[in-house]
Amino acid sequence: MPASFAADLCGYRGGNPNTSDSSKPESVALGRLLFSNMGVPDDAPAVKIDHIWSHSMVEDLNDRLAATAPHLVVDRERAAHDFEQYAHMKALQQLAEDNSVEVTMALETLRQHLTLGGVDTRTLELTEVLGNAIELTESRRRPLLELLGDESLPKLDISVHRPWVSAAEKPHLIAGLSLKWSLRTDRLQDPRTHGAKMAALRRGRMPHFAAVTMEPRPYFLARLGQGTGDLDCIYHLHLPALVATVDEFYTGSKSRTRLRDVFHRMVDQRRLRDYDDLVDYLSTL
Known part of the structure; x- marks a missing residue:
């Protein structure tokens, strides 16, 4: 099940989908097909993603976790040293x-x-x-x-924590999420570096750390999520529409079918997961 707010974030900027690299015709075509499968109108305007997305996601996760995990608190833009495992920093x-x-x-x-x-x-x-x-x-x-040295961590785009009973104690971080609406070569390293630092600098249990994206291209999803170990997985805001899009788009040549196979392998191995999987997993922590 996709994120309820996903379609509201999708729109067109200069005639191109706001998930796409406008300099790459294939990226634009793939983005258009994805939006069509999501039911996004052709005249939907692009919105300012970063601000609206993080607020929408915090609100959605807090609402959905209220019934299954009321002990959890979801925040945006929190420093890692606010939490027990990284307070020493x-x-x-x-x-x-x-x-x-x-x-x-x-x-x-x-x-x-x-x-x-x-x-x-x-x-x-x-x-x-x-x-x-x-x-x-x-x-x-x-x-x-x-x-x-002066080791530091960037702020967590989304943090999920369990508060302690005593106000004097730091809350326990159970999950951190890096939000990347779309992926480019220069954006791939940020979540990896963040995840590696969180693993190296923690004192105690490693929080669940993952990237969340709307990127439709299997090539970039694979570069971010295949085998690095810095991320637990990638969550996609609308995986059902993306599966249909990839199956329809990547046909007709060996290079295209190879990308389709890579994509399905990521889904089968749970390196790439649906947004609903994130909600279900958080409720168990």
């Missing part, structure tokens, strides 16, 4: 914050106060010792922080 960032300016100003204020108060020489000497100790500590701390 925020701690390192806070440790790296440079407060040397504030410390220097406070020490200078202390010196001036002591001087005006007419204190003895020994007190001034101890103040200098304190200042030197602070400078030495900072000179040692900075190289150590640089050796630790």
Whole structure:
């Protein structure tokens, strides 16, 4: 079952489907056929995808999970360090914050106060010792922080978490989703890099991490989802229409039928799944 909001996001920009690469006639033709199978009107205008899609998806998932998994919370644009498994990344960032300016100003204020108060020489000497100790500590701390590096994660387009009973504890991230309306060579690496970093930097259980897309071309779907291990799978917003589109479009030559076979292999291996599969899986977590 497709996402209920999928067709509302589809439209034409300059006469071309907003899933298509307008410089590639085959991509445009495939997009038109997909929209036709989805029932998208030929005069449907293109919308601003990113903003509307993420809000529509959060609303839809929260509504559908309310009955089967009311303990789950779905959000958009959340930082990974907001969650239990990645909270240490925020701690390192806070440790790296440079407060040397504030410390220097406070020490200078202390010196001036002591001087005006007419204190003895020994007190001034101890103040200098304190200042030197602070400078030495900072000179040692900075190289150590640089050796630790500055690993970071981009915000999660969609996050699904389980809140803890105690407000003092970070919520537990159970799923993160990377939204890619369409795919190009330069867009393929983002979800992979994000997934690999989430696996490497976590402390505790790895959240379910997947890409969600409306891309119709088997070639790009395979490049993103076949065998990298950085993603659990790809979810398509309207897989039934895409299956019908691929079966109709990729015929007549060996190269085309090969792409059709690759596509069906991805579906059979569950590397490419329907949006409904996402809802069902989340309800089990």
